[in-house]
Amino acid sequence: MSTPLLSMYRRITRWPAGHWLFSRAVCLKAPYFSTISPRFVSLEPGRCEVRIRDRRRVHNHIGTVHAIALCNLAELAAGVMTDASLPASMRWIPKGMTVEYLKKAKGTLHGVATPDQPLVESDRGYDLPVSVVVTDGAGEAVFRARIDMWVSPKR
Secondary structure: OOOHHHHHHHHHOOOOOHHHHHHHHHHHHOHHHHHHOOEEEEEEOOEEEEEEOOOHHHEOOOOOEOHHHHHHHHHHHHHHHHHHHOOOOEEEEEEEEEEEEOOOOOOOEEEEEEEOOOOOOOOOOEEEEEEEEEEOOOOOEEEEEEEEEEEEEOO
């Protein structure tokens, strides 16, 4: 069984420019993420891949990708992965983020979000840690995040 978001991804990405269209649709739902112009690369239960291009509007004062742009990439990938992976009876919200800046972030960046434990149906809320690693064009990690999601039953 597929979540509505995952079903939409699978349907839309079969079309020409489908990944771009899906990315725009997500940014319409959560407009703040449009500030980084994300492009979804892959989405499946338990994994989401998103990339951002190195553009001036995401730069800091030293010409590298700004720390908060990296945080936005991580939160977006983690949130969409969680939404695409949850049982239908559950909901989620981010409740915290811990980040590590490993090296200067330059060029096109690729973020991958995966859960640290299985997403399960439950009659009680639980913490779900999600790991996100952002790599540069050479495949070197430039940033890591752990995003703590609160997962609970829908009312």
